[in-house]
Amino acid sequence: MGRRPKALGRGGRKSPEKRRVLVYCEDACAGRQYFQGLRADLRFHPVQIAIGEGCGEPLGLARDAVAHRQRAPLSPADRRSAHDEVWCVIDVESPPHARLQDALTLAREEDIRVALTNPCFDLWILLHFADVTAHVLPRALQKRIEKETACGFTAQHKHLRYEALDGLHQAAAGRAEAIRRRAEQMGRCDPLTANPWVDIDRMVAELRRG
Template sequence: MRRNRELDRNSRRGRSESPRLLIFTEDKYAGRSYFLGLKNQLRARGIDLGAEHGEPLNLVRSAVAKRDLAKRDPHTRYDEVWCVIDVEAPVPHPSLEDALTLARQQRVSVAIANPCFELWLYQHFEQVNGYRTSKHMAKALEELGRCNGYCVGHKDIQYSDFAPLVPKAVEHATALHSCVEANRHTNPWTDIHLLVQRIRAEHGCG
């Protein structure tokens, strides 16, 4: 019995040092590959990636359901839950506002890209200053020719192409926030860098 109590204390101590994060990505290729690669690079065992993908509202619902299920065991519960969501352009996701409302109610953090996740990827190489539709952003990333495995027809990536350039992407994303009026309704705009910085800082990367 004493040994079990010691294991519990050690487990709680370990959890306090390394918060457990659950991340759901809207797409099952580029977004998932990016955060899986980041997790593997940092050897971040406390990060789990959700298996469900799709439109924003169902994504948030799935994240809430997995979080609530994990709460039943103190060793598996999550300290933070994140959903990585695209606004899409020229027409935003119909369920976007409902998804954001549910996320606020359920204390789920949301990292947004306007128009899409490809904006964040592109910012590892160059800044995006003008309006882009989702289609144009994906095509621009493909034509850049620096993302192995990525094309408009199959949007997968290798994280190793991006890993050395994360600080540049953070710099570019931060610059989009320099305007007082800038927010998720602004195109281009993203706050994915906040999640990436959160993960990197937790594992000793500034």
């Protein structure tokens, strides 16, 4: 839903409001902390990120995102303003979530955009520091992050110091692109079956463009 430009000051030039983006992610710790950090990074960009409270399995996440978008125009917490774009950041997991396909179908029907990680969001964190070239399980990812990085993440306490990623986004995006290229070369272009897989870099690139 489009919104009219907002006038700045009496008789001043009209300037368009920031594009309002709503993000829902499964991970209540590192994932949420990542997008909180990204939101702070983008405070001078023409995009405003709101982070939903939902977390957990993909179908519930997608339903929460749909419900939030529907109530936003009447919600004081959302300034009674619609969101221009809604994203769900979803983990495939290993084995995949039982209702993952249902979540993706709902998102497609409701025009909710999806960023996928296979097996989980922790892969995106690790790519800021190291490459991942082979099939990997969530527990192994968590141990690598704890061992190879200094971002405050441990396998027991999955928290993230966002500032530890400063200056590393381009490296992470390059590694994510390399992962997808390797998957394509092997004929494994479906992120639901390709492990590793991540496309959060594409989402972040769009947000950074405003």
